[in-house]
Amino acid sequence: MLLFALAFIVAYGISYLSTKRVIAWEKKSGLVSRDMHKESPREVAHTAGPAIIFGVVAGVLVGVAYTIFVGNGLDITDVFxxxxxxxxxxxxxxxxxxxxxxxxxxxLLPIIAAIPLIATNMGDPTITLPFLGVMNVGLLYPLVLVPLGIIVASNVTNMLAGFNGLEAGMGIVMFAALTVVGVANNSEGMLAFSMPMLGALLAFYAFNKYPAKIFPGDSTNYLIGAGVAISVIVGNYESVGAxxxxxxxxxxxxxxxxxFPKTFVKLRGGKLTAPTKVRGLIDLVLKITGPIEEKKLSYVFMGIELVFALIAIGVGLRFF
Structure with missing residues (x-):
């Protein structure tokens, strides 16, 4: 497991340093967006995607290098x-x-990202689903379920977004849960992805938490969802991902x-307030909590994700 700890450290370090450089470069180049959920909107670096993927790639390649030169249980084909x-x-x-x-x-475009997984027939067609038990779905797994998992996961993580620290915070909770499941079950394939993703997102969170210095962008949001999908596919823990x-x-x-409404929540007196009609989970949470500061809203969603993460860990460790 020391290998994956090293992968975590490498991903964290490279993402942290890269994010600092990306912020400076984007501001200098004018690649900025307005941070709308503030009483005085300000310009923030537009996207951290390149910095995060640099860290993730470096972290994953640590595992690849170790496998090539020392040897372990990693399937290089699946990892690549x-x-x-x-x-x-x-x-x-x-x-x-x-x-x-x-x-x-x-x-539609995320299906392109599923092509390497389809081509290598990644994963095990024998899957365990909540309430349904163990099922062998044969070719339906690589040809339908794998691309569907990438498409759905990447798109839904891109929808629940738009607030300082929310996307990164929820991603950290998810990959921490996957890491716990991976360590407990000695799933090296899962850890090869979950730990670099966890390290990279923790580094990014330092710059994305309230008040954000840089936004995640769709490049990061897609990456979070696809990272979860790939981790559970290679580890054969689809129920945990679900x-x-x-x-x-x-x-x-x-x-x-x-x-799919495009309007935003309203800001009154420095607090986010729910619209009249509930159009998404953020609106629903604001209806329950009442007006709340942006920072606290992100914490609430991290707490919500933590509840499901604990359930997922219980399923992954076969407590349920």
Missing amino acids: AGLASLIIISYIGLVDDLFVLEQYWKP ILMIPYGVDAILKAINK
Whole structure:
């Protein structure tokens, strides 16, 4: 497990240093966005995607290098396929960050990122699902379920976003849970991805927490969702991933019912307030909590994700 601790440290260090450079470069280049949920909106560096993927790639390659030169249980084919998928999904998100893709492209393009996973037949078609038990789904797994997992996970994590520290904070909770499950079950494939992702997001959170110095951008949001999907696919813990994604799924359903609204919550007296109609999970939470500061809203969502993370850990450790 020391190998994956090293992967975590490398991912953290490179992402931290890269994020500092990306912030400076984006501000100098004018690649900034307005931080809207403030009484005095300010300009913030636009996207941290490149800095995060640099760290993740470096962390994953630590595991690859160790496997090649020393040897362990990692399947290099699976690792490179997963890494290629993460790079592709991050690139797709970066293109969206820079050029703003049409909405109809966003749910479709992530399927490109699933191609390396399909080509290598990643994962085990014998899966365990909550309430359904163990099932062998055969070719349905690599040809349908794997690409569907990448598409759904990357898109829903991109929907539940827009507040300082929220995306990174929830991602940290998810990858921490995956790391616990991976360590407990000695799942080296899962740890090869979950620990670099955890390290990179922790480094990014230092700059994205309230008040943010840089936004995650779609490149980061897509990466978080795809990272969860790939971790559970290679580790064969799909049920754990499904549980972790429940808050995102609820948000996506509420938004779909309301035809994916583009309006934002309102800011009054320095606090976020819910609109009259609930159009997403954030609106629903604000209805329950009442007006709340942006920083506290992110903490609430990290707490919500933590509840599902604990359930997911229980399932992954077979307590339930």
